[in-house]
Amino acid sequence: MAKIMVVDDAAFMRMVLKNILTEGGHEIIAEAINGEDAVHHYLKCTPDLVTMDITMPEMDGIAALKELIKINPLVKVVMCSAMGQQGMVLEAIYSGAKDFVVKPFQKERVLESVMKALA
Amino acid sequence: MLNEFEVITKVGENVLKGYLGLNAQPLRQQEQQESYIGKDIGVIIQLVGQMDGQVICTMNLDTVKSLIGRMMGGLEIGQLDDMCWSALQEFGNWIVSGIAIELSELGIDVNITHPIIQEGFTIIHSRSKFMAVPISTEIGTVEIYISLEKNNQVAV
Ligand SMILES: [Mg+2]
Numbered sequence: 001m002a003k004i005m006v007v008d009d010a011a012f013m014r015m016v017l018k019n020i021l022t023e024g025g026h027e028i029i030a031e032a033i034n035g036e037d038a039v040h041h042y043l044k045c046t047p048d049l050v051t052m053d054i055t056m057p058e059m060d061g062i063a064a065l066k067e068l069i070k071i072n073p074l075v076k077v078v079m080c081s082a083m084g085q086q087g088m089v090l091e092a093i094y095s096g097a098k099d100f101v102v103k104p105f106q107k108e109r110v111l112e113s114v115m116k117a118l119a
Numbered sequence: 120m121l122n123e124f125e126v127i128t129k130v131g132e133n134v135l136k137g138y139l140g141l142n143a144q145p146l147r148q149q150e151q152q153e154s155y156i157g158k159d160i161g162v163i164i165q166l167v168g169q170m171d172g173q174v175i176c177t178m179n180l181d182t183v184k185s186l187i188g189r190m191m192g193g194l195e196i197g198q199l200d201d202m203c204w205s206a207l208q209e210f211g212n213w214i215v216s217g218i219a220i221e222l223s224e225l226g227i228d229v230n231i232t233h234p235i236i237q238e239g240f241t242i243i244h245s246r247s248k249f250m251a252v253p254i255s256t257e258i259g260t261v262e263i264y265i266s267l268e269k270n271n272q273v274a275v
Binding site (some may be wrong): 010011012013015019055057072081082083084085086087103106 | 134138189192201202205206207208212213215217219220223224228231233
């Protein structure tokens, strides 16, 4: 079981991810609605893992990922985005993301990815 | 060569059939200069980059409710609330991001904007032609309009 922060600008996606992760036995300790909010909450609660959307207002998920890596080079971030172009996936992985889950996703895909990142 | 009809049917089937488990059947495509959207609710998303344009996914209210219900894992939807609007925006996001992924595989780089919800009868006026692709399902027809133009980056 891990303490997880869910980052997504869409309330619906935060709800879906919360349900999937809670059913998978994890605890959601924070939610953020954009990259800036994610960095702010990360500093306060240091979760074991972060799920990160990409397309968000203010600061996008790739920029937020880079900020989190600066704060903690070992941070575990799983990208969850519909923008699954090869270039975007590679940029996220090169920037330090542990995995990339393309929306819309099946529950099993998310849980498997989180388990892999935590291992 | 970009075939918008093929791209939309592929992405539409991927989301509606592959993910939501609906029996999705693309119907004929129609090209129109000016589009009259008679359906109740739509999601509008812009594409910007090496090609510019917009995509509108539009449906009747009952179809919207059934679609959102499915997205929420089989809920019965009465009144549309903020969570429902967020779900519908996300549906548009999945479709248009899917289109962006298909375009990237053709070497065309595009980004997408935040979804906007449209309610009620709408007429779209555009410089470029809209193509309409209706996809029929057991919960009603999801109509996808697309208008895409090469961005020649003409100096203003
Ligand atoms: Mg987003």
